[in-house]
């Protein structure tokens with residue numbers, strides 16, 4: 001009787017042990033699977049890091065094909081550096097949307113260097129030209145200072161250029177860097193504008209401050225700025241409506257928004273990014289000029305670089321307005337925003353390793 005009881009207990013214990021072993025095995029398997037998944041994710045992220053140049057190259061394919069082919073045609077087709085050579089080069093640069101004034105500047109630079117270094121072969125001019133463009137595209141040291149400070153980033157530009165999308169991409173980027181991000185839906189002109197921004201906010205799990213359709217954008221910004229202060233936000237990204245066809249209204253709206261930020265949050269580091277659609281070429285340059293008249297633009301975001309043969313516009317805008325291109329959009333998805341890097345850009349544009 002007693003023996004039987006003992007056997008039963010022993011059996012139960014054994015069963016329990018077996019179960020526990022099974023459970024542990026299962027857990028271990030799960031852990032291994034999890035680790036493998038993490039490893040895969042890390043590898044993917046590494047690939048994306050490494051792939052920056054490759055992605056930029058892919059994004060600029062159309063630009064590079066047109067521009068570089070004609071450029072090489074000039075460099076290799078001429079035997080002498082003469083007026084004809086310079087004229088042809090000028091044409092290619094202007095056709096590449098580099099802009100008339102910038103082209104002049106680049107050619108002056110080239111002519112001076114050719115004289116100084118006694119360059120005789122047209123083909124040698126290629127590197128001189130690349131260096132000249134790279135110099136013109138330099139960002140300056142404080143370009144991304146707003147990322148290190150408590151800041152308010154005002155995003156302006158005409159309708160459809162990619163403001164809201166860019167804010168969504170930036171929100172994801174800064175959230176991934178563990179920054180406290182808040183979005184302000186300052187485009188109150190259309191109800192859909194706020195919904196669109198809300199979707200991006202959800203994707204990145206960041207807060208959004210908005211108002212009802214038709215409400216005063218400056219009032220939305222007032223609320224957003226105070227939320228940013230109260231929640232100790234690192235970065236407040238402000239979306240705006242881009243009604244350039246009514247310049248007087250736009251000017252008034254931006255002036256009001258700017259004064260609210262200045263008054264309510266004087267400690268904040270200020271950044272004003274103008275978003276420009278690269279596919280619009282010279283129009284983008286004109287928009288940038290008009291916006292610079294109504295607000296202090298401190299940086300440019302050039303979107304849709306994936307779909308254009310007009311990437312040369314980046315050079316024109318930066319050089320003519322003396323405002324650096326800080327980001328480029330190379331697609332519609334959340335990852336498709338790159339920090340602008342003049343070395344990489346020139347390399348990608350000319351597909352050269354120098």
Ligand SMILES: Nc1nc2c(ncn2[C@@H]2O[C@H](COP(=O)(O)OP(=O)(O)O)[C@@H](O)[C@H]2O)c(=O)[nH]1
Nearest residue numbers: 159160161162163164165303304329330331332
């Ligand atoms: N291909 C491409 N499309 C973009 C890019 N940025 C924005 N878009 C698209 O451009 C359209 C307008 O963007 P939206 O952010 O609503 O512009 P907004 O009116 O300035 O706010 C949308 O269809 C976006 O998906 C980009 O870098 N590449």
Ligand SMILES: [Mg+2]
Nearest residue numbers: 163164187193
């Ligand atoms: Mg929008």
